Amino acid sequence: MSGRRRGETPPGAAPPPAEYEFIDDLSGIGAVVDALDASSEPIAVDVERASGIRYSERAFLLQLRVPGEPALLVDPETPGRTVGPLATVLSERPLLFHAASQDLPSLRELGIHPTSLVDTELAGRFLGIERVNLAAMISEHLGIGLAKAHSAADWSRRPLPAAWLDYAAYDVLFLHELADEVLPRLDALGRREWFEAECRHLVDSVPAPAAADPWRRLTRLSSLRDARQLARARELWMARDRVAAERDIAPKRLLADAAVIEAARVGPTSRSALLAIDGFDGPQRRRLVGEWLAALEWADGLGREDLPTRQGPPAEHPPHASWKRNEPEAAALLDVAREAIAALADDLGIDQGLLLKPSTLRLWVWRAATTTPADDAELLHEVLREEEAREWQIELTTGPLLEAVRRFRAVS
Incomplete structure (x- = not known):
């Protein structure tokens, strides 16, 4: 097992300078379509999101490449959360991913519905490779050391720093070469058919339906003892989700689960009592005190027949x-x-x-x-x-x- 620390650059030669073009307008996207149409090879694709920062998992940067060409870094936000005609091209052409399941939801938000894909991370799993993150596999199979310094960055930031764009370009610059290394090994093990079936399954899979009671995923919800407390937690969760969606901010960044649970347990009825609870401090949260108190008041006014049960929606089997x-x-x-x-x-x-x-x-x-x-x-x-x-x-x-x-x- 490797003793390398999380975030440390895997061993290997330093990569060559990142070659890419940055596109942030619809006319530029038209040129991207022309560039992709000039090649019949699969298109390498990656997506950068602002997970844990913004409300949705939408794409804030789309990285593309065909073999032998620079990476194309497309900003879908500036033109109005769209990639225009590029959506059709990417829906019709074979695509090459590393960890496709992470990127497909974001692509679908942009109207991109792939019909054929290859996933090098999935190939690594079928080969029994212990560490299948992109940097580790490029290090092992191509001998190149890639730093993964900006994976948790706020990709909604504009303008994007040059160092971030370099990082984003590297996510697709070596994907074709990596595929050329690992896919033949699937043939040697007789696992190509398994791999292709999984890739087809990724294409055909539909998003899971929304949970019936998503508020029940609150951390430490089980610590609440009665139905009234559960109602407070539910109403606070719903208020938090609504405000987070309106402001395009990750709900837990707006108000932590621990604060929701403690307020549900205590049931504060005044501004001062609510602000005394850990997690409700800070200027932004103070400005939202009225929202939180209204949610708590609504929960406390519910009749017994409207209170949630301790058990969630019925499932076929218990936990x-x-x-x-x-x-x-x-x-x-x-x-x-x-x-x-x-x-x-x-x-x-x-x-x-x-x-x-x-x-x-x-x-x-x-x-x-x-x-x-x-x-x-x-x-x-x-x-x-x-x-x-x-x-x-x-x-x-x-x-x-x-x-x-x-x-x-x-x-x-």
Whole structure:
């Protein structure tokens, strides 16, 4: 295991000077379209966001490159949150990513809906590479050391500093060369088909529906003891989310979860009592005291029938952390099934998450342990199809999981 500290530049030769063009107007975007149309090769793509700073995950910079050419750094904000005709080009051409799942939501906000992609991070995972971040893989496979100094920067800032643009350009300048190095290794291991199926799945996947009660994701919500406190937390969360969206600021940057929970617990009814709670200080938060007090007052005025329950919307199974206490048979099968998947992943030299989503495994375990299926194989395949497992995943995991349930039934 590497002893390198987080943020330290991976070993390798210093990269050549970053070559790029910066585009921040629609006429320039038209020239980008022409430049991309001049090549039939896949287009390397990356996105810079302002995660944890702005409200949405929209793209504040779009990095593009075709082989042999400088990077094209496109600012979608200045022209009015648009990339114009570039959206059509990027929706129709094969794209090359590193960690596509992080960038696809931002691209879709710009009207870009890729129809074909290759993901070098995903390739690294199928090769069993321990560190699959872009800098580590470029260091290992191309011998170039890239500093990752600005990944958490505020990319909504304008103008963007030259050092940031250099950093952004490097995110696409070596992607084609990296793909040329790692993709043939998938062929050598016989895993190209698995990899391509996962890339198609990324293209075909639709965004998950919004959570029914997103406020229940508040950190330490479980520390609140009664329904009135939960109502305060809910109303404060909703007020925070509304103001954050209006001001385009990340909700937790506006008001921390810990402050929301403490105000919900205490139930302050005056300005002074609210400002005495940690997290409500500072000029911006003081100016919003009226918003927070109105949310708390609304929660305190709700009738009992309008108060939230301690439990969230009904799910097919309870949280698996409670199974050992309340459903010991499900917990026992889950342990055996996890061991089977871990052993298979170890044999293949890949991480378990590639073989099966943990949520899919828990769903199958719950149904297998709490019902009496006529055919365990039929139940397993039903769950795997329902959860959109790919064919290669079904082929690899069916045997070990059926053996796990056979062992479980033999002793239960």
